[in-house]
Amino acid sequence: MKTQTPKETPHIKPNGAEIAETILLPGDPLRAKFIAETYLEDVVQFNEVRGMLGYTGTYKGKRLSVMGTGMGTPSMSLYSWELIHVFGVKNLIRIGSAGAIQDHLQLNDIVLAMGSSTDSNYMHQFNVPGHYSITASFDLLEKAKKIADEKGQKVHVGNVLSSDIFYNVDPTALERWSKMGILCAEMESAGLYLNAAYAGVNALCILTVSDHIFRHEFLSAEERQTSFTNMMEIALELA
Numbered sequence: 001m002k003t004q005t006p007k008e009t010p011h012i013k014p015n016g017a018e019i020a021e022t023i024l025l026p027g028d029p030l031r032a033k034f035i036a037e038t039y040l041e042d043v044v045q046f047n048e049v050r051g052m053l054g055y056t057g058t059y060k061g062k063r064l065s066v067m068g069t070g071m072g073t074p075s076m077s078l079y080s081w082e083l084i085h086v087f088g089v090k091n092l093i094r095i096g097s098a099g100a101i102q103d104h105l106q107l108n109d110i111v112l113a114m115g116s117s118t119d120s121n122y123m124h125q126f127n128v129p130g131h132y133s134i135t136a137s138f139d140l141l142e143k144a145k146k147i148a149d150e151k152g153q154k155v156h157v158g159n160v161l162s163s164d165i166f167y168n169v170d171p172t173a174l175e176r177w178s179k180m181g182i183l184c185a186e187m188e189s190a191g192l193y194l195n196a197a198y199a200g201v202n203a204l205c206i207l208t209v210s211d212h213i214f215r216h217e218f219l220s221a222e223e224r225q226t227s228f229t230n231m232m233e234i235a236l237e238l239a
Helices: 029-039 073-085 122-126 138-151 173-179 189-199 221-226 229-236
Strands: 022-025 041-047 054-059 062-067 091-100 110-118 155-162 184-186 202-212
Touching (some): 029 062, 073 122, 073 189, 091 229, 110 138, 184 202
Parallel strands (some): 110 155, 155 184
Antiparallel strands (some): 091 184
């Protein structure tokens, strides 16, 4: 009789610990640790490879996992692909920070990324014969908006920029995205949404405005790590 090989990848080694079908994905692994320690019960750590901390526990009686993904489309795409195809995750919810590029957005505002425009070449591999519209899963988006409304949390719903470029040598690039109605810029949603769409699972990106790029306003690293509780609580209720 063959012994079943435990599920693991070069980047995620749970050592038999469970990974839930719904997972929250902050970029910062320390934010994953904060969420696990603050909100989850019966917590078990399932990953520490490369410092990308991952935990599974319960929230209001429901199984839920949380794990850091690092920064950028390549890192998010690697981890989300493994979570979907190796560990069977069905609902992937990115909770991250973003830089606002519209005047009506303020620090700590929450954005639900209905669409994800991108300058990344990640889409190229899927070889679709046209221009694919990268969008969130409507089921998660609708539920998140309803949860926010019930909590009295004002959220912005719209298109965001998922960019491969943090330091752009073209100072006018974000101005042109802003003219097209893009709410804010981040670096992971496109890879997550594309992987989820290809696999037929659900994904949503919930963002908190950590800085306003044009007004040169920003939150500190410590505030970004621990003060995004409104965003976190919306995401937790999606479990």
